[in-house]
Every structure is written in structure tokens, then in C-alpha cells.
Amino acid sequence: xxxxxxxxxxxRLRDHxxxxxxxxxxAARSVGGVAGWLDxxxxxxxxxxxxxxxxxxxxxxxxxGEVAMYSMIVCxxxxxxxxxxxxPSAGQVVYDGSYIPLKGVTMSEAYRSTLDISFDIRGGLIxxxxxxxxxxxxxxxxxxxxxxxxxxxxxxxxxxINWVIGCILSMLAIVEGFAGYSLPDDLLSGTGLRAAEGFxxxxxxxxxxxxxxxxxxxFPGEAIIPRLYAVxxxxxxxxxxxxxxxxxxMVAVQKHTQxxxxxxxxxxxxxxxxxxVYAAKAGGFFFIVFGVIAMISAVVGINPIxxxxxxxxxPVTAGSQxxxxxxxxxxxxxxxxxxxxxETFGFTWSLNVAIGALLLIPVMYTLMALYPFLERWVTxxxxxxxxxxxxxxxxxxxxxxxxxxxxxxxxxxAAGNDIMAIKLGLSINDITHLFRTLIxxxxxxxxxxxxxxxxxxxxxxxxxxxxxxxxxxxxxxADGQFFxxxxxxxxxxxxxxxxxxxxxxxxxxxxxDDHGVASPNARTDRLRAxxxxxxxxxxxxxxxxxxxxxxxHDGHRAEAIEAPEGEAHGELEASERH
Amino acid sequence: xxxxxxxxxxxxxxALLLLVGLLVTGAAYAALAPxxxxxxxATADQVEHGKKLFLANCASCHGIGAVGTDEGPALPGxxxxxxxxxxxxxxxxxxxxxxxxxxxxxxxxQDEIAAVAAYIASLAPGPAIPDGEFTDGSKGxxxxxxxxxxxxxxxxxxxxxSGGALTRGKYAPSLRHVDGKYIYEAMVTGPQSMxxxxxxxxxxxxxxxxxxxxxxxxxxxxxxxxxLGSLGPVPEGLFAWVxxxxxxxxxxxxxxxxSA
Ligand code: HEM
Numbered sequence: 041x042x043x044x045x046x047x048x049x050x051x052r053l054r055d056h057x058x059x060x061x062x063x064x065x066x067a068a069r070s071v072g073g074v075a076g077w078l079d080x081x082x083x084x085x086x087x088x089x090x091x092x093x094x095x096x097x098x099x100x101x102x103x104x105g106e107v108a109m110y111s112m113i114v115c116x117x118x119x120x121x122x123x124x125x126x127x128p129s130a131g132q133v134v135y136d137g138s139y140i141p142l143k144g145v146t147m148s149e150a151y152r153s154t155l156d157i158s159f160d161i162r163g164g165l166i167x168x169x170x171x172x173x174x175x176x177x178x179x180x181x182x183x184x185x186x187x188x189x190x191x192x193x194x195x196x197x198x199x200x201i202n203w204v205i206g207c208i209l210s211m212l213a214i215v216e217g218f219a220g221y222s223l224p225d226d227l228l229s230g231t232g233l234r235a236a237e238g239f240x241x242x243x244x245x246x247x248x249x250x251x252x253x254x255x256x257x258x259f260p261g262e263a264i265i266p267r268l269y270a271v272x273x274x275x276x277x278x279x280x281x282x283x284x285x286x287x288x289x290m291v292a293v294q295k296h297t298q299x300x301x302x303x304x305x306x307x308x309x310x311x312x313x314x315x316x317v318y319a320a321k322a323g324g325f326f327f328i329v330f331g332v333i334a335m336i337s338a339v340v341g342i343n344p345i346x347x348x349x350x351x352x353x354x355p356v357t358a359g360s361q362x363x364x365x366x367x368x369x370x371x372x373x374x375x376x377x378x379x380x381x382x383e384t385f386g387f388t389w390s391l392n393v394a395i396g397a398l399l400l401i402p403v404m405y406t407l408m409a410l411y412p413f414l415e416r417w418v419t420x421x422x423x424x425x426x427x428x429x430x431x432x433x434x435x436x437x438x439x440x441x442x443x444x445x446x447x448x449x450x451x452x453x454a455a456g457n458d459i460m461a462i463k464l465g466l467s468i469n470d471i472t473h474l475f476r477t478l479i480x481x482x483x484x485x486x487x488x489x490x491x492x493x494x495x496x497x498x499x500x501x502x503x504x505x506x507x508x509x510x511x512x513x514x515x516x517x518a519d520g521q522f523f524x525x526x527x528x529x530x531x532x533x534x535x536x537x538x539x540x541x542x543x544x545x546x547x548x549x550x551x552x553d554d555h556g557v558a559s560p561n562a563r564t565d566r567l568r569a570x571x572x573x574x575x576x577x578x579x580x581x582x583x584x585x586x587x588x589x590x591x592x593h594d595g596h597r598a599e600a601i602e603a604p605e606g607e608a609h610g611e612l613e614a615s616e617r618h
Numbered sequence: 619x620x621x622x623x624x625x626x627x628x629x630x631x632x633a634l635l636l637l638v639g640l641l642v643t644g645a646a647y648a649a650l651a652p653x654x655x656x657x658x659x660a661t662a663d664q665v666e667h668g669k670k671l672f673l674a675n676c677a678s679c680h681g682i683g684a685v686g687t688d689e690g691p692a693l694p695g696x697x698x699x700x701x702x703x704x705x706x707x708x709x710x711x712x713x714x715x716x717x718x719x720x721x722x723x724x725x726x727x728q729d730e731i732a733a734v735a736a737y738i739a740s741l742a743p744g745p746a747i748p749d750g751e752f753t754d755g756s757k758g759x760x761x762x763x764x765x766x767x768x769x770x771x772x773x774x775x776x777x778x779x780s781g782g783a784l785t786r787g788k789y790a791p792s793l794r795h796v797d798g799k800y801i802y803e804a805m806v807t808g809p810q811s812m813x814x815x816x817x818x819x820x821x822x823x824x825x826x827x828x829x830x831x832x833x834x835x836x837x838x839x840x841x842x843x844x845x846l847g848s849l850g851p852v853p854e855g856l857f858a859w860v861x862x863x864x865x866x867x868x869x870x871x872x873x874x875x876x877s878a
Pocket of ligand 1: 120178213218272
């Protein structure tokens, strides 16, 4: 290539060009070969190519789901390691391992094997701690992921099914965690199982049969640990992984939602293709998540089962709590007053337990799963949505979400009432009374405050669009007037503030038709109209192009400081001045 | 000798003999029952000194002669162990009323405490200050002590003695780094909301095992890493939310801001 050769001057100019070569490294060639071999036999290239070309938008909150996914994978990996040594048996043995303070104590094989994993198996303790921290992080990440989906309206059509799957995943995850927490058969896990037995027994009429069925006889029995083991390492992981796969495939098929922005529409996705950028990022992120969990596990202990001692039905320890994700149910039990247990017809109704233990979780998850359908019914909106809502632009939804969060949070904190009492030097009775009050007044207040905040943020957005950013530069005109110069927004920023739409409350149709016949749907229509006005009667309309035009016409220069209307009435000013 | 023999039928002789007999038995009992030693060997001087200290520091609440007032309970019968515990851990003299008397810096020397203890013990018998033999954790069996502790104490003090909440602002305190003597005395006297564990409930040997267990925990390093206060799953969950999630989101923001 370097030897000059005759030719036209134009051709000679290209003399030193390097012709692009296909990837030629031997490794790449053999990968290509293997891929080709596989493709010839499976035809996978088409599907893989489809997935590889998927585009994934960038926003940190879109990665919460990934944190959940990777934490789950970490659980699966470390859990498999644990199964090599864990013995799921309630058989009694005398401990003779290397943890001196328990030497000679009688305990179950499950507990002994967990002690052995912790003290006598190389790397066992760190794997146990990684497993448990990953479980906590899994559910933390999954919950925040759900919150992201909720508050941005990502559950709207066509993603309702995936929302429902997510709800089921979340519920199964906490059950999976509870099953795992109960396996080591230490004092805390046994106390948790004892509580679970009580929950089952609180079921009216069938309670004691149910408990006998699950425990295969009276508590604690020998059956529960092997049964929970099968549930924990086989049944639930299989369902979780299955549902999760469906969940991810649906995301790929329906494409990821994105935040509104210039060039982002309901019909495209702006971001990086999965291959290579996104895959590299995601692959790296897996190692980051694994690394962070491993680091936490190396530094901070979790569930020191040796300190709690083996389970024995008589003792119980102060500070008996479940892991955080079961905290809300425990909190509900701590808040429910004792008088809800009463006797009629010779039966004891333990509603003080049953409401928190048996009703709360199904009711909560059902409401959650149904929410998208409820909202769609109220808005009457049948369109597909691929652009997310900014939470402020859906004030009622955001308010409802925060109210639910506050409700959940109060229950969760109530489970720590004893820890709060000692750490803050308060009376546990006062804390409980406070929470009992808050559980009723907290959510409505949270709803109202959040909705107001959303509406005022929307008003501020309107103001920004109409009048630009306040620069703080004061200008004096020749005739002595003072102005503050406002800088107009650039079109990209402005677009984000005006792109959304605002629903109007539904109008109630006539209750009777022309012939005076009552409409068969009158009742549901009324309900729907009432809900719709609950959702949308307070609203701030986004700035329309006409309004914007009017505002600009009003003067690019500035806003009079002594303008009679306050800044908050931007929309009035814009149209009425002159 | 003859004089003694001559008077051996004197009417007072029988009384004298009885007296000598009692003294000998008493002395022998005192010598052979070491647990009561401090009460029995208290000198009159010590009791007198204790009485003075009591009048100066305690009588305002407990009354002259420790008979009790509205401010404080009567003390005869609580025993030297109770006084030693209350003063030795800085609970008494109480300064501020509250739902539960807390501990403060100990203001008295061990001699002064022993004097007041001797004075209170002289009013009526009660549990004595335990012998060092039974308060030395290194002579006990921590594994047995652990079992006893979980059955008898963990419901209030937590499985590793980190403390726990009781009703209406009362609490069972943390048992980290408590002297063996005070652990023992707490069991025999049952301060405030704590029940009494007498020697038939938990024998002195078993009490020593409990001391051994608590001291073993004091010395042990947690093999798992930081303990987050040994308060169970609540701080663990808090940690996952605050630090775990915080770090993850930090990384996510960082990755999201890195464009291709
Ligand atoms: C996917 C979600 C999973 C969650 C949330 C989870 C959660 C837990 C928790 C909280 C514990 C108690 C750990 C402790 O502190 O001792 C546990 C124990 C255990 N898990 Fe899992 N786990 C998951 C998956 C798995 C899988 C897939 C396996 C097996 C293939 C597994 C095997 C075990 C075993 C053997 C134990 C008992 C041993 C021990 O406690 O050290 N786990 N799990």
C-alpha cells in the first residue's frame, strides 16, 4: 500500500487510505463462527438481533428495576451455595461446633447447619450475609421501582398487565423473604413462625384446621422447616423467575417508556440501543450492584443467628421484629386494639389479629393491582401511553400515591415502636396512640398537601413558560420605571413544561333519555362523574401556544416589578394586560 | 474454778448458758455462711456511720429509720444487696422523679455504700451482698447461662442484653459491661419493674452462668461485622433503605449521566 503507483491525481490522493477491514482478530472470528453455527441450528439470530437493537432510554430511576433484578440474581447465586450445607430438618442435635457460647446446647439440625455455615465453612458467613443483604436490597429496589412506575403513570395502557405482574412479584418476594428468614430456626425465625401460626389460627372457623394443615400437627412440629425449604428454594424462586422473565420480555416488546422531552413522542424511544452501549452499561451495573451488596455484607453483620440462640417455644426476645418488608404487617398487629377480639355464639373472633395478618396483604395488593383499571375508567382514556407523566402533572394520582405511602410507612414504623421507645426515651404507649391517630389523619393530610404542592408546581411551570426565568437584573427605563429582566426559556426546556395534557372532569349525561326512561347506567355514571371531578376539578392547564404568543406579544423585554397582579396570576396577566 | 462450780446451780446459769450457746451458734453460722457475711460482720461503727450517711442523703425520701414516706418506699428487709445495687450503679440517691429511676455517676465510695448497706441490713434481714465466688463470670458456663438468659431475661433485656422497651416509657436497660456483682444483685433484689429471681428460681451457680454469658458477649467481637446496635431487624432495614438504596441510586445517577 505504501508503494506509490501511477494513476490519475485524484486516485493518487487515496493512496494512503486504509481500506476498512472486517473484525479479524482470531477470537472474534471464532465467536462469529460459534454464533453462526448456533444460528444455523436455532435461528436465534433474528430474535437476538431484535433484542439487541432495542433502545433503552437513560434515566437513573429506570435502573431501580435493574437493581431489583440483579439483587434477585445475587440471591439465586448465593442461595444455591447455601443449599450445599443447609440441612432443612427439625431433628434435635447437640451442638459441638466452634462457636463456644453455644457448645453443648441442644438445637435443631437446621440451626446447627446455619451455625456451621457461619463459623465452620470457609466463606460461609459472608455468603449468608450477602444472601440476606441482597434479599433486603431486592425488596427495597423492587418497591422503589414500583413507586417510580406508579408516580410516572407508566402503568397506563398498554402496560397494565405488567403492572399486575409486578404486584404479584412484589407479594411473592416478601413471602419468599419470610420463608427464608424462617429457615435457620433461631429464636427470631421461630418467633416469626409462631406469629404466623397465630395468624392462621385467627382465621374465623377454619383457623385451627389451617394451622394444623400447614404445620402438620401442633406447633412447631417437625414438618414446617422442610416444607418451608421446598417453598423457599424451589417453588417460589421458580415462580419468581418465571414471572420475572415474562415481565422483562413484555418490557422489551412494549418498549420502555420515556420521560417527555424534545424529540420524544408516544411513537418512538430515544436512547441507546441495547448492543453495545446499553448492554455494556447494564453488565457493568450488575457488577456494581453485586459489589455494593458484597461490600455491605463484608462490613455490616446481618441476622446474627448465633446471638439469638436456637428456637424454643418458651422464650422470646425484646426487639423481635421481622425483616423490614414484613414490618407493615407486624405494625398493623401492634396498632390494632385488643377489643377487636370478642366472642359470639361460643366462637372467638380474633379480628385484632385477622385484620392485620390475613386481610391486610391481600387487600393492599388487590387495590394496588386494580389501580390502573380504576384510573382508566375514571379518565375514560383508552389511548396508549409511552410518554411518562411528570408526577406534578397528575396531582390527584400523586396525592393518592403519597397517601398510600404514608399509610404504609406508619404501619412500618409502628413495627419499630419498641425500638423507638428506647432509642428516643419515649413511652411505647404514647407512640402507639400517636400512630393510631396518624393512621387515620396522616393519609388524608398527605393527600391534600401533595396535591396542593403539585398544583403549585404546575403553576410555577406555567409562569416559567409565560414569563421566563427571573434573572434578578433590574433595569431602569428612561422614564424612571423599573423592570426585572426575564429570560425566556429555551424551546427544549419549554417543551417539557407544556407538552402534557390535562383531563377535564367528565360531564354527567342526562339520567333519563328522551323518552323519560331512566338510563340503566345512571348509578355507575354518577359514581364515575363524581370520581372524575375528584380527580380533575382542581387542575392547572398547560400553557397553550396562543397563550404563549400573547405573553410574548406583551413584551419580550420584561415584567413590571410593580405589576398590580401577583406573579402567581401569570395566566391573567398574560391575557389581560395592555 | 471452784467458784464457778459452786454457782453452777445458780438460777442465772441456765440463761447464761443459753446465751453462750446462741453466740457460738451465731458465730459458727456467720463463719460458715459466707453469703451473709457482710451483714453479720458489720461492726457497730460501720452501722453507725451508715446511719449518718442515710440520714444525710436518703432520709428525705425514705424517712428517718427508713420507714418510708410518700417520696420513697420503706427499706427494712430490702437487704444489703439492694442498697449496694442501687447506690453502686448510681440509681440512689434518686435526683429527678420520672417513670423510671435512671443511673447517674456514683457519688459514694465503696466503704460508704457498705456502711449504708450494713445499716439497712441491721434493720431487718434481707438478701446480702453476694460472695465474689458467685459473681465471677470466668467460673461459669456461658452456654448454660445463655439458655437461662433467653428463657428468663431476653423478653425484657433482648437476647444479647441490648435492652428493650417496657410499657409507659419504662425500659429494661442494656446489660453491656455490667459488673458481675450488680447482675447478681439485680436478680436477687428485682429493682423496679424487674422481677426477683431468688435462689430457688435460679440457683447461685446458674446466676453465675448468666454472668458468664453476659460477660462473654461483652468480650466477643461480632464475627459478622458491625452490629448496628444488636437491636435486630429494624436497624438492618433502616440501613438497607438509607445506605443500600442511597449507594445504588448514586451509582445509577452516575451511570445515567455518563453518555455512551
Ligand atoms: C429470590 C429471592 C430470595 C430471597 C428474597 C431470599 C431470602 C432469604 C432470607 C432472608 C434468608 C435468611 C438468611 C439468614 O439470615 O440466615 C434465606 C435463607 C436461605 N435461602 Fe434464600 N432467598 C432467595 C432465594 C433463594 C434461593 C433461590 C435459594 C436456593 C436455591 C435460597 C436458599 C436459601 C437457604 C438454603 C437458606 C437458609 C440458610 C441460611 O439461613 O443461612 N434462597 N433466604
